Amino acid sequence: MTQYAMVIDLQKCVGCGACALACKAGNNTAGRNAGQTHNWADFQLETSGKFPKPKFTARPVLCNHCSNAACVEACPVTPKAMFKTADGITMHNDERCIGCRACQEACPYSKMEVKGNEYSVISYNEDGKPYDPFYADKTEMIKGCTTSGADMAKSNDNPPHRTQYEHPDYQDVRRNNITEKCIFCEHLVKNGELPNCVVACPAKARTFGDISNPGSEVAQLVKKYKGTVLKPEAGTKPNVYYIREYARK
Numbered sequence: 001m002t003q004y005a006m007v008i009d010l011q012k013c014v015g016c017g018a019c020a021l022a023c024k025a026g027n028n029t030a031g032r033n034a035g036q037t038h039n040w041a042d043f044q045l046e047t048s049g050k051f052p053k054p055k056f057t058a059r060p061v062l063c064n065h066c067s068n069a070a071c072v073e074a075c076p077v078t079p080k081a082m083f084k085t086a087d088g089i090t091m092h093n094d095e096r097c098i099g100c101r102a103c104q105e106a107c108p109y110s111k112m113e114v115k116g117n118e119y120s121v122i123s124y125n126e127d128g129k130p131y132d133p134f135y136a137d138k139t140e141m142i143k144g145c146t147t148s149g150a151d152m153a154k155s156n157d158n159p160p161h162r163t164q165y166e167h168p169d170y171q172d173v174r175r176n177n178i179t180e181k182c183i184f185c186e187h188l189v190k191n192g193e194l195p196n197c198v199v200a201c202p203a204k205a206r207t208f209g210d211i212s213n214p215g216s217e218v219a220q221l222v223k224k225y226k227g228t229v230l231k232p233e234a235g236t237k238p239n240v241y242y243i244r245e246y247a248r249k
Helices: 018-027 070-074 102-106 151-152 196-198 217-225
Strands: 004-008 042-048 054-061 082-084 091-094 112-114 116-117 122-124 177-183 206-210 240-243
Touching: 018 196, 070 082, 070 102, 070 116, 082 116, 102 122, 122 240, 196 206, 217 240
Parallel strands: 004 240
Antiparallel strands: 004 206, 042 054, 082 091, 112 116, 122 177
């Protein structure tokens, strides 16, 4: 059976953020103006060691699409709002989600911390907040001189740069009171395209494919470089692998 996976080459990744911007634009995730920052493609930035031999690591983090997904097991509704697809993607159904956040609590990667900075791979849409209030605000920044956020949007859409796509389980802009996360851009993958973050990476640090096929590029990279995963002790069998590390010359 197909098992989609992603391999991230840490020797190529410099933390430029192109993947995060492409993900945010392609999936219409909320920005800071909404009081909640949803970064399905986030980073752990680490520095260690001492001069003259310091070490820097930019480690992209996202939903690991685990084979033994704790979030799926924890979801209390029937049929489950968080579930596995036939090709191994951990998927979320918006309509079945009751916003209990059990998936978020169960996920061992949802509260990862590096030096006090928390990175959540499952986000929650807060109750009572418009998706991005800036684009609905009709208040002029300087009365009679500047325009408002609503005028700047010049569109009835929210966000005004909305990327529209159709998916049987997922809305292109999610409603309040539900959880959301990376879905490996399944709406693109099922049409033979690659996830937004993979396409946008200028260093080609991300590789996506079927790891169950020994001849695939992802399988070959994991074998060649002895790919590692985050928190293997959790027993979730992640399908996001990391190879190599940043080499300082």
